Amino acid sequence: MKMAIRYGVIGTGALGGFYGGMLAKAGHEVHFLFRSDYEYVRNHGLQVESVNGDFHLSEVNAYPNTEEMPLCDVILVCLKTTGNHHLPELIKPILHAKSVVVLLQNGLGLEEDLSAQLPGVAIAGGLAFICSNKIGPGHIHHLDYGKLIIGSYNVPEQEILKQIVSDFQLAGIHSELSPDLKFSRWQKLVWNIPFNGMTVVLNTTTDRLMSNNQTRELSKELMLEVIHGANACGVPLKESLAQQMIDMTVKMKPYAPSMKLDYDHRRAMEIEYIYSKPLETAGKAGFEMCKVAMLEKQLRFIQAHLLDK
């Protein structure tokens, strides 16, 4: 018989609000960390507008800090990676000996960094294929998709991950267990690297990048570089994935990836884990991702001048 999992959600924004909200709606015990929205959610609850049906949670286990939270079996980290240096202090108060931390974040090398800071803690990674935004205090707007892939970094027993996936599935989330987290992370980068950066540098949206021949070509070239970078690291992504992702993006509604939203709102961009770590990792394996490196430098410049414009 399964034990009920007690979930903690660190960072209740577009992702944490949606996925955590779906689990809570399905009857799971979920404890949510809020920052600026804490007071609002305590008074008004959490509102999720979703393509799959809107819902409202009036009773939310909301906390302004993790010290007040109970110990959690599964800790879903849904923060931007730009705040990951705060993770150890944030997580420690709710860790028990068998807790699993799931980094629901984009990029590469996240689990390695956290594991170095919290040795012995069981860590998994999660990849969300979702269009979701926070549009107001305690107010999430889920626009499209929603698939969640979870994979072990150093989790000793797969049972707990299987149960998480099962909990998400029963809560109405398309969820899968990845047999190879590294593969899944690189695979997602094949999309994230061209479109996060290019929508920022060219101040545009995916549909325009796709309807222009030059940028559609360049997007595919960037994807192929990432695939070759992955290959150099022993990750067997196929070149054909590039054209598949281009075709998919051509069909997508006009979309501004999360980095573009961060740029538009003058927030720090996730350059480190989406660009610098993959570049470093592929570089160590002997492959220089030339165009990705150029995009990273352009983004670093834009980041440095973000407050000037």
Next chain:
Amino acid sequence: MKMAIRYGVIGTGALGGFYGGMLAKAGHEVHFLFRSDYEYVRNHGLQVESVNGDFHLSEVNAYPNTEEMPLCDVILVCLKTTGNHHLPELIKPILHAKSVVVLLQNGLGLEEDLSAQLPGVAIAGGLAFICSNKIGPGHIHHLDYGKLIIGSYNVPEQEILKQIVSDFQLAGIHSELSPDLKFSRWQKLVWNIPFNGMTVVLNTTTDRLMSNNQTRELSKELMLEVIHGANACGVPLKESLAQQMIDMTVKMKPYAPSMKLDYDHRRAMEIEYIYSKPLETAGKAGFEMCKVAMLEKQLRFIQAHLLDK
């Protein structure tokens, strides 16, 4: 004894107004083609504000089209290359059997294209190292520098080019004869390719690109690609030129290259001759300028959306 050269200036803007104005001021016979400024200059003359001393030409041989101009010995083409498809029709009315056309324009392959359209015509190239802007009708502002390098493409006798250089020198312009036009054109591209494109894509000026470590590095990487592209084409530019140009640019006053001004004013950008032709030429010689190619595609996208923003 030297014959006096009759000069024609096709396109009296920042460059044509300054260089042609200096020749006219020195007493040379210069005929100027104007477009929108024709009426103004006929009534008010040409005003040149220059770091080397302001001057005003009250009597200007101004024309609204080349049909009304006399035949010219030397035709200085000072138009943007984006209008080069009009060159044959513009030039024909003022050509005689011994005319020399000097393309005072940036980029690569200009002389080849014109020569294919006007077989047998003597063509030279000119490279202007100058900061100059047109700031009003018949009103030129020369901010800095001014060196002019002229080199033969297919001019049968070097004497005429020597005399042009001598005329410019006596008119107060630092002018030199290039023994190798191809070398000089590639050399100038080493600066133009990174800074024209990057100031547009990142919407900035040279000083900011230089004070940011990432873009200073990227500028040098782009320069090295151009140098290697030139090398593949048999042009012996040295790698050390990249660092020299970086050092020079670090010392320069904040500067917006001509492509950035075109972008700011929502005018067509000279992508074809500054990016596409060098890429094509190096590519045919077996060298792919990977980052230059990326910059070109970004510029093509920006050009296509220039009127949206």
